[in-house]
Amino acid sequence: xxxxxxxxxxxxxxxxxxxxxxxxxxxxxxxxxxxxxxxxxxxxxxxxxxxxxxxxxxxxxxxxxxxxxxxxxxxxxxxxxxxxxxxxxxxxxxxxxxxxxxxxxxxxxxxxxxxxxxxxxxxxxxxxxxxxxxxxxxxxxxxxxxxxxxxxxxxxxxxxxxxxxxxxxxxxxxxxxxxxxxxxxxxxxxxxx
Numbered sequence: 255x256x257x258x259x260x261x262x263x264x265x266x267x268x269x270x271x272x273x274x275x276x277x278x279x280x281x282x283x284x285x286x287x288x289x290x291x292x293x294x295x296x297x298x299x300x301x302x303x304x305x306x307x308x309x310x311x312x313x314x315x316x317x318x319x320x321x322x323x324x325x326x327x328x329x330x331x332x333x334x335x336x337x338x339x340x341x342x343x344x345x346x347x348x349x350x351x352x353x354x355x356x357x358x359x360x361x362x363x364x365x366x367x368x369x370x371x372x373x374x375x376x377x378x379x380x381x382x383x384x385x386x387x388x389x390x391x392x393x394x395x396x397x398x399x400x401x402x403x404x405x406x407x408x409x410x411x412x413x414x415x416x417x418x419x420x421x422x423x424x425x426x427x428x429x430x431x432x433x434x435x436x437x438x439x440x441x442x443x444x445x446x447x
Contacts, residue, residue, distance in 0.1 A: 256291055257298045258291050261310055262359050262361060263359055263408060265310075269406045271406045274313075280382055285313070292337075293335065296358075302320050302330060303318040305403030316337075316338050316404060317337050318336045318400060331444070331445075338377040341375060341377040343398060344373065345372070345373055347371070350370055350371060351391075352366050352368055354420075357399070357409050362423075363419060364422065371391065374388050
């Protein structure tokens with residue numbers, strides 16, 4: 255395992271749609287090493303997820319994980335380490351929510367995007383086992399963010415109001431409290447579901 259450099263906005267690989275892996279490719283030592291590197295790189299960078307495009311690989315693999323005391327996103331509900339290969343998302347309904355997002359490939363910038371509040375996620379795990387799960391709330395947003403990467407889409411593309419762009423410092427100073435209040439209400443809503 256190794257920590258790989260994370261490419262940043264402007265690098266062409268972030269705008270490419272990643273290709274699906276075959277079962278043989280997924281089982282290869284190269285793909286398994288990439289998965290290990292994605293996990294290590296995500297954890298080292300303090301991210302909630304990381305897609306293969308972000309380390310310069312155009313295959314449909316991403317990892318997601320949020321611990322109880324995640325330093326960058328303490329308001330996000332926990333997500334156990336999840337490796338998603340060849341993911342497909344489908345909205346469960348029409349309900350959306352505004353989420354203020356950041357990205358490891360867009361350093362020191364955040365913005366507000368509309369995300370589906372509930373999505374059905376179909377994917378293979380690192381062993382090729384198929385999963386179908388419904389993810390809700392901020393967790394649904396995290397999965398949408400990572401699948402967007404695999405489609406060559408950045409959160410910047412989804413920001414409808416440029417006035418919501420903010421640096422991390424200014425988010426912490428002026429916007430965090432209101433966002434965390436909304437996020438915690440969302441978390442309470444889905445913890446009862």
